[in-house]
Amino acid sequence: MKSKSLKTIWKNIILLGIPVIIAVLSVLCSLLNETAKEWFGICVAGIVLFGLFYIGAVIYYAKEEKDRESKISELEKELEELKSKYDIKSQQMEDKYQSIQVKNEILGYIVATYKETIRGYSVSINDIANDIINHGVAEKKDWNIAQLCDTICKSCRELIKKIAKVEDNISVGYISTYIRGNEQYVNMIAHSDTTKPNVYKSEELLKDCSYYYASLIKRNNPQIKAFATKEEILSHFRARHDDTDLSKYSQYIALPVMCDANKIIGVLQIVIKNDLKVRDTDNELIGLAETYVTPYVSLLVLINKLDKGLFAIPNRKEG
Numbered sequence: 263m264k265s266k267s268l269k270t271i272w273k274n275i276i277l278l279g280i281p282v283i284i285a286v287l288s289v290l291c292s293l294l295n296e297t298a299k300e301w302f303g304i305c306v307a308g309i310v311l312f313g314l315f316y317i318g319a320v321i322y323y324a325k326e327e328k329d330r331e332s333k334i335s336e337l338e339k340e341l342e343e344l345k346s347k348y349d350i351k352s353q354q355m356e357d358k359y360q361s362i363q364v365k366n367e368i369l370g371y372i373v374a375t376y377k378e379t380i381r382g383y384s385v386s387i388n389d390i391a392n393d394i395i396n397h398g399v400a401e402k403k404d405w406n407i408a409q410l411c412d413t414i415c416k417s418c419r420e421l422i423k424k425i426a427k428v429e430d431n432i433s434v435g436y437i438s439t440y441i442r443g444n445e446q447y448v449n450m451i452a453h454s455d456t457t458k459p460n461v462y463k464s465e466e467l468l469k470d471c472s473y474y475y476a477s478l479i480k481r482n483n484p485q486i487k488a489f490a491t492k493e494e495i496l497s498h499f500r501a502r503h504d505d506t507d508l509s510k511y512s513q514y515i516a517l518p519v520m521c522d523a524n525k526i527i528g529v530l531q532i533v534i535k536n537d538l539k540v541r542d543t544d545n546e547l548i549g550l551a552e553t554y555v556t557p558y559v560s561l562l563v564l565i566n567k568l569d570k571g572l573f574a575i576p577n578r579k580e581g
Contacts, residue, residue, distance in 0.1 A: 280316040283308075364425075371421055372557050378413065390572060407569050408463075411436045411452030411562065415530075418558045419454035422532060422540065425554065431538040435459070436519075436562060437475050438528045439468060448476055472500050475516055475529040482526050487516045488547035490539070512537050515551050519562045527566050530559055 291305045390405055415434040422432050436452040446468040450461050461473065468476055478487065489495045495511050513534035521527045532555070534540055541547045 280312050280319065283312050368421060368424060368554060371417075371424065372554070378417070405569070405572060407565060408451045410565050411438075412454075414558050414561050414565075415452045415454040418530070418532070418555060421554060422534075425550065426534075426538065426540045428538060431535045432540075433459075433533050433535070435462075435531050435533070436528060437473075437479075437531065438566075439479050439526060445469075448473075448479065472502065474499055474514075475531055478516060478518055478529055479526050482524075484518050484520050484524070484526070486518070486548050486551050487514075488544045488551065489514045490542060490544045490547055494544070510535050513540060513547065515547050515555070517551055517555055517559050519559050519566070521563065521566065528562060530555070530562060 288305075288309060291309070415436055419432055419434040422434070423429065426432065434454040435450050437448055437450045439446060439448045441447075447465050448468050448471050449463065449465040450459070451463060453459065453462050468479060489498065490513055492509060492512055495514055496508055499508050499511070501508055511533060515532040515534075517530045517532075518526045519528040519530060532551075541550055
């Protein structure tokens, strides 16, 4: 620090003092007459030498100043890079924290759904137990599988809305498939919305059904399917009626519900409408479904097992 201070003092002395010396020598030159030619020459030589020295000093200190400014600029750049890295890291930490918060909220919501659904099971099973004790058989009126599936669909829709941070344009439906006699049927027995679609509770032979979910059931495809764009949806969906507007569907997810015999007993489908995008790609939609929606599929499997066990019908072959 002391060395730097001395350096600054000498710089000021040189840059301020030399012009003064040159000025004094110039005055002396103008005062000397022909009789003092020797001193006149010395003054001129001094002016030239001090002038050259001054020019050299100016160049030296200008270069030094430029180097100093360059170092300051480099340090400022490094500081800006460090600040940028810190901001990025800070944002990453904030995003991670927010992500954990959201995941905790979502997992809490799923747990709450399980509790609500199991509470519904408990009431129904308690009523059925009383039926068996009092009448020897379980009565259908005390077991409403469609209502239980409705609860799951509504909860799944609310979960996706939380993830997408939207209030509308998402609907969830559950399509059941079963065999009666020698024919296999499909029927959307549950839907999340108050206003149900035309296909709701409209039983149809699987072989005659042209909806996309029917193709999954026909192929017994256990893989989650997802379409992230309208173009993909239009290439896989078929309009059932002339007034059907498939362009309103922006994204789609289908989760097959598999029984222990590895056969599809239903499809849980998520329909996203009116240009809403929950995720950007097919794989991201599938990842979302695997992470957050598969617990609902497990609940649907459990409901179907209970339904099959409580009301076993010899000619009904659901896996």
